[in-house]
Amino acid sequence: MxxxxxxxxxxxxxxxxxxxxxxxYKTCESSFVVNDNRCLCCAVKLSSNLxxxxxxxxxxxxxxxxxxxxxxxHACTQPIKQFKFNHQLxxxxxxxxxxxxxxxxxxxxxxxxxxxxxxxxxxxxxxxRGYNQTHxxxxxxxxxxxxxxxxxxxxxxxxxxx
Ligand SMILES: [Zn+2]
Ligand SMILES: [Zn+2]
Numbered sequence: 625m626x627x628x629x630x631x632x633x634x635x636x637x638x639x640x641x642x643x644x645x646x647x648x649y650k651t652c653e654s655s656f657v658v659n660d661n662r663c664l665c666c667a668v669k670l671s672s673n674l675x676x677x678x679x680x681x682x683x684x685x686x687x688x689x690x691x692x693x694x695x696x697x698h699a700c701t702q703p704i705k706q707f708k709f710n711h712q713l714x715x716x717x718x719x720x721x722x723x724x725x726x727x728x729x730x731x732x733x734x735x736x737x738x739x740x741x742x743x744x745x746x747x748x749x750x751x752x753r754g755y756n757q758t759h760x761x762x763x764x765x766x767x768x769x770x771x772x773x774x775x776x777x778x779x780x781x782x783x784x785x786x
Pocket of ligand 2: 663668
């Protein structure tokens, strides 16, 4: 082992503590379930074999399509919470890397986008967390792609959850 290799600290998976290079061990990553049976527009899970959910059929949303990296359930919730609330930036890097892979697949099918705009969060959330996690993830992707990144083009106005 060279001198510099000896200085590199080993990392543990944030879920099972197995030694890993990048935050999450492969076995744990495979448990981040993606349910394929989703509305083709808003990505809500569908229990039937329909293509679109009732909401999108009756009130077409302002967006064309939502893509899903992982379901926010099971093992996936823990590292997301650690990133959001404990500022574990290596987890942010991990999810940014995974999102970057998904983004590359999307632009391969649909062509490239002009600009990346993160979903805004409320001032209260920013004050509590100290940062917008969506901003941090997408900033990494925009930098990797040398793409324009405009966090001010979209502003938070109200909660979408009742
Ligand atoms: Zn693990
Ligand atoms: Zn829908």
